[in-house]
Amino acid sequence: MRRLACLLLLLPAAALADERRSGSTYMSAETQAMQKDDTANPGMLWVQDGAALWSRKPAADKKACADCHGDAAASMKGVAARYPAFDAEQGRPVDLATRINLCREKHQQAAPFAAESESLLGLSAWLGLQSRGLPISPDPDPRSEPFREAGRRLYEQRMGQLNFACAQCHDDNAGKRLAGSVIPQAHPTGYPIYRLEWQGMGSLQRRLRNCMTGVRAEPFAYGAPEMVELELFLMSRAAGMTVETPGVRP
Amino acid sequence: MKFLPETVLALALLAGGAQAQVVVGDGIPQPLTETAGDPARGRAIVASRQRGLCLLCHTGPFPEERFQGNLAPTLAGAGSRSTPAQLRLRLVDPRRLNPDSIMPPYFSTEGLTRVGANWVAKTVLTAQEIEDVIAFLSTLRE
Numbered sequence: 001m002r003r004l005a006c007l008l009l010l011l012p013a014a015a016l017a018d019e020r021r022s023g024s025t026y027m028s029a030e031t032q033a034m035q036k037d038d039t040a041n042p043g044m045l046w047v048q049d050g051a052a053l054w055s056r057k058p059a060a061d062k063k064a065c066a067d068c069h070g071d072a073a074a075s076m077k078g079v080a081a082r083y084p085a086f087d088a089e090q091g092r093p094v095d096l097a098t099r100i101n102l103c104r105e106k107h108q109q110a111a112p113f114a115a116e117s118e119s120l121l122g123l124s125a126w127l128g129l130q131s132r133g134l135p136i137s138p139d140p141d142p143r144s145e146p147f148r149e150a151g152r153r154l155y156e157q158r159m160g161q162l163n164f165a166c167a168q169c170h171d172d173n174a175g176k177r178l179a180g181s182v183i184p185q186a187h188p189t190g191y192p193i194y195r196l197e198w199q200g201m202g203s204l205q206r207r208l209r210n211c212m213t214g215v216r217a218e219p220f221a222y223g224a225p226e227m228v229e230l231e232l233f234l235m236s237r238a239a240g241m242t243v244e245t246p247g248v249r250p
Numbered sequence: 251m252k253f254l255p256e257t258v259l260a261l262a263l264l265a266g267g268a269q270a271q272v273v274v275g276d277g278i279p280q281p282l283t284e285t286a287g288d289p290a291r292g293r294a295i296v297a298s299r300q301r302g303l304c305l306l307c308h309t310g311p312f313p314e315e316r317f318q319g320n321l322a323p324t325l326a327g328a329g330s331r332s333t334p335a336q337l338r339l340r341l342v343d344p345r346r347l348n349p350d351s352i353m354p355p356y357f358s359t360e361g362l363t364r365v366g367a368n369w370v371a372k373t374v375l376t377a378q379e380i381e382d383v384i385a386f387l388s389t390l391r392e
Contacts, residue, residue, distance in 0.1 A: 161369040162303070162354040163362055173321050173352070179299065179306045180317030217364045 023184035024244060026175075035190070035248040043125055043194040043246025046118070046201045050126025053119055058110040065123075068107060072130050080124075081131040081243050084228050084235070086141035093144045095228050096124055097203065115222035121192050121201045128192065128245030136189070136243060138236045147225075151233030154226055160217030166230075169211075187238040188231065190247015197250065204231060271342060277335025278342060282357070282377035292386025295379055296325070302375070302383065307353070311390065321352065327392035337384045341375070356380060 024035055034040045055066040069075040083096040094102065100123050101112035113120035138148075155166045169178070170186035177183070191204040198206075205227050209219035220226040271278050281287075295302040297312050304310070309318040310325030332340065339346055344353040345361075356374045359365075375383070 157363060159362075159364040161359075161362060161365050161372070161374060164352065164354075168352050177317075177320045179319050212364075213366065216366045216369045218366045 018240075020187060020238065020241060021185055022187055022189040022241060022244060023249065024190060024247060026182045026184050027248075027250060031196070031248055031250055035244065035246075041194065041246060041248055043192070043201060043248060046122045046125040046192070046194075047129050047246055048122075049118065050122035050124070050129075053123055054126055058104070058108045062108050062110065065103065065108075068103075072126065076127050076130040078131055078134055078137065080128045080245065081134045081137050082139055084144075084232050085139040086144045092225065093139065093141075093147050093228055093232055095205075095223065095231055096127060097205075098223055098228075100124065100127075116203060116206060118201075121203065124192050124203065125201065125246050128243065131243040132245055134243050135240045136235055136238045138232070138239050144232060147229050148232040148236055150226075151229035151231070154230050155233055160212065160215035162215040164215040166211065186234060187241055188234045189238060189241055190244040190249070192245065193247040193249050195249045201246075204234075273339060273346065274335070276339060276347060277333060278338040279335040281381055282338070282342075283381050285378060285381070287378075287381035287383070287385030289382070289386040289389050291379075292382035292384070295375070295383050296386060301379070303354070325387065326390055329388040329390045330392050332387075334384050334388055337387050338380065341380050341383060 024032060027035075034042075038044050051072075053065070054072055055064050057064045057067070066072070080096055083099065084093040085099075086092070087094045087099075087102075097113075097115070097120055100120065104110045104112050113123075138144075158165045158168070166186065169183050174183050174185045188204050191207070192201050193207070194201050203222075205220075205222050208227065208230060209222075212219040220230075271282065272280060296304045296310070297315055299305070304325065305312065305315055305318045307319040307321040308323070308325050309320065312318065328337070340353075341356045343355040343358040343360075344351040345355060345358075354374060355362075357377065357380050359371055359373060
């Protein structure tokens, strides 16, 4: 399992029979169709909110995202496919939501958005859309490497009262059924996603917190270093797979 | 079933106020409580998504339960394949039989990491619930 993950990191995806599957491929035909059709995909509502926020000034004398970055289709292309990315000022990798909030504070002198707020999910979905169809391309900065390794260790560590590691479900038992749910391979291809069960949008970290409470572990806080480490590791594991944001899940 | 090299091992489990459990071979012969297990209660625990969680992974003779997992062998016939003593150790702490088992330890709080605040120092099932489940599994014969 670990060896496979390393191989996938070392070899170009085409060099081996790629058995990786996006979570969307396990979904029913109807849910897949809902994700593919922008007029039916509920996540597009958040994308539209994000697009509006992109060009709205937080106050009359402040700059909008677009005032610095211009056309997102050009300037933000591939960005979501690369995050989390190393930030020299923080001295550590930051996830996309944190990057958005750093811009809010530093460049817009505005209060950061709360974790899982509609605005933060909207902007994240809008940025995600600018990478839709592109390959996941993990942060190449070598300074991210120890954090990615820490993420791998977390992924392989058993936790919670039920004593499960992510890897035991998502590597060793992917494709099997946990009660009624098929266990996907845990590739972060579609985030943020619209989840029918939530009747709303949620980030990758919300998904990870669900998995942790599922095994009765204390979930890491939104934006916690461990969350970013897990995200970094999952992105490397999914390197080369196609970004599908905004995803839909049952 | 795999045997551990040590044949007798005393696990002093304080959780749930249970008595010390003596592992003999691949089982725990001594019941965890004075009261005999109740198979009907045991069946309800096994089938419950909140209490036993067994059907997350196992299938079994539960025609009324639509969603049963397939990460583990069927529970049908469990009572023919294992003695109550073996079932007891299997439930108390499957890691004693197979350190890599994905089956959760139902009556051990040892060696766990990052247990959620609601669950700290609690076992998944109580001693009496373990006995109820064993009583039920023992009726599953083929």
